[in-house]
Amino acid sequence: MVFSSLAFLFFFLPAFLILYYVFPGRAKNFVLLAFSLIFYAWGEPIYILLMLLSSFVDYVDGLLQEKFQSSVTKKRLSLSLALIINFSLLGYFKYADFSVSIWNSLTGLDVKLPGVALPVGISFYTFQTVSYSIDVYKGRIKAEHNYLDYLTYVSMFPQLIAGPIVRFVSVQKELHKREINERNFVSGIKRFILGLLRKVLIANQIGALWDTIRVDDDISVVTAWLGLLCFTLQLYYDFSAYSDMAIGLGKMLGFHFPENFMYPLSAVSITDFWRRWHISLSTWFRDYVYIPLGGNRVGKLKHLRNIFVVWFLTGLWHGASWNFVLWGLYHGVLLTLEKYIWGKGLKKLPELLQHVYTVIIVVFGFGIFTFDDLGEMGHYFIKLVGIPHNPLYSSEFLWYSGNYMIVLVIAIILAFPVYPRLLEKLSGKKTLTVSIAKATFAVVIIALFILAVSSLVRDTYNPFLYFRF
């Protein structure tokens, strides 16, 4: 099930919230668990077993590590076993087809593809359970004794299928004892609704434009770039909206999930971009791959190797296809160049140029990200430079941009931290002005909410972009 569906908004969520608030203390976890399993089973009834298995492995591993506290060898053995099982499951269900096709192209053989359907959210929950096992091993957290509580953590529906990747350490306390109050409920609802609006009224609209431009062969160079910009905006709004909704839902339930996106499109360098884009994923790779490999406190050559490994894996995490790997390495190379070559020079440039530099690299990068067929990618990239005979500009640009002008302008403005800055500015103003501004904001949000519902009722275009993650 996805958050931006009528079934979720009007049936699942209200039913869940009522039961959740009605049931006392510890029983709330059971309600949450039951609804999470329904939520997951909604589209993937069979793969629920896989999630149960994966979480059970790490749960047992946690207990074993606690038992073997005195023996490092046994602890290591237990952890290794858990990691092997987790990554084998992920490897089989996500990368089997990809591996076989690589094998085929290397050997010239024609081994039949296994044709495994990818379980939704597997990359997210595998990373969560793995981080749990490692953190227990490292002594950062205590093992969880109650399997149902642990399963509640893994399967918790707000963050189950599209992140953020919540580590056990950040919710362990709240899993057993959390404060559910009206203040959190109100700010949670607000956050959720803002996310919903971003998904339905911005991401879905702009995504529809991208889908049109993507298949139009007679486009000029500017339209080709507009197309990639649209995809970038779609992905950002879609993805960050899911995180907004997850964080909002979490708050309503008394959980505090980490922030996942911090206006990444307003970054001033690629280094800056990666501090702001899908933060829970990049910190995961930082803490569980990059730093254990030695990070940057090693020789230059080893450091380069570490960067390569991290970005190869980051790319691969996004999908079992070469274009994702390519996209990861593309960013790895740019980060290296910023670190060793032009990072300092870049900072001396006017801020506007730093933004332009970043946006162009990011937008082009998502061009690599979006085409999983390399031939199709090449075909589109040719249009970006106008070879062989696409003009630099023609009137269809006005058609596409004109039709979506308002959404595009709003999307670009809101990609910058306008709202927090506004709040900051207002904080010094007279209370009446602030009151009026906030009341206006509330009225606009309510109107847009009804519009979003209209859009869900009418439009069939409501894609879920992370089925490959």
Added chain:
Amino acid sequence: MTKRDFEEKNSDAYKNEKVTWQDRVLSYIICAIMLCFIICFFCFEKRDFSVNENRPLSKFPVLKFENVKSGQFTEGLEKYAADHFPFRDTLMALMAETQRISGRKEINGVYLANDGSLIEKYDEPRNTGKQIEQFSKLAENVENADVMLMLVPTAIEVCSDKLPANVPQNQKDAQQQVIGRIYDAVPEKLQTIDALATLKNAYEKTVKGTGDILSAIPQKANEESFSGTDGNQGLFYRTDHHWTVYGAYAGYKAYCSAKGIAEVPIDEYDLKIVSDSFKGTIFSKLNDNYFGNDIITSVNHPAWKLKVEYSDTGEVTDTIYNEEYLKEKDQYSYFLNNIHPMVTITNDAVESGALALVKDSYANSMVPYLLAHYHKIFIFDTRYYKGGPSKFINEHDDITDVLILYNMNTIDNDTGIGGIY
């Protein structure tokens, strides 16, 4: 700024936000709105059919193990929720109106033309090969009659200058190219008719106000009653994907010139406005009253002596129209009484000749003009007529002509194509 500082600073942006009374009001109003929708959803009576959208609404999915396992059950629930959502029609209108005001010239697959009419987008066809195959089969199977093919381009092609500014060229002339592809591929024996040229010609004349078609448009009895339209009846309906009786007349002219027969001038017919409240299929995609209504004109000839037989119901009438439909949403069904597998029309005012018409609903408004040339017309709707028209045609020696007539807008999704042979 270190990485840690950065993370803390940014995550505080939301954390430190105080919850104000406005936030409370906002949240509770949203909860109240959701509650209203939920209550209405369970209390409102469920409809099986949407009159506005002219389609059956989805039913509650069957709760079976296989359906749950395959995800069909949940998919069905989603569709059910959307189809029976309270105030569905109003919400659709709200969305269309907002998009129109925001400057959109294309909404939900519909172009908002410069003259206020609605023109449907033409999607890249996927079944062209199948169409060529079936048309050819019919032409080869028929032994004793001339077989002709007329593919009718729709408003997006004929009236492309009415489309909003800057619509990409490949949208405007796509139908022409597909028609060309089909015409080139069918066997010699199947004579093709160029309806595009005639329609374009008629369109230019109507726009300039010099055409014979325009001069035949009946004077409106009462200006006031047509406030929904500007009274200018073109070749295509403003809110529907069909052609009007004027568009159909242009199609008829193309048929006559291909056949080498003289057409009956449109002035000879008795043209009468029978409705001014028609909201067509394109209207239903937006469901926004801003876009107004259409006029329906009926075509009669004083000399006609008609007998119309419906093979499925056994009903026999003396008119090709059914006025009952003018009271309903789907007013185009006025022509030839909606859908029937086979209709036989006998016109005793004409002595000889018989035509077999294999067609979609576009033909329903052209049939009146064809009546002047044939004693009998057999009309096949292959979505429901099983066994292939060629068998019937070969068994009836009086049939001299066979006309296959389809419009380009709906042919690609026409489920009757497979029945043409």
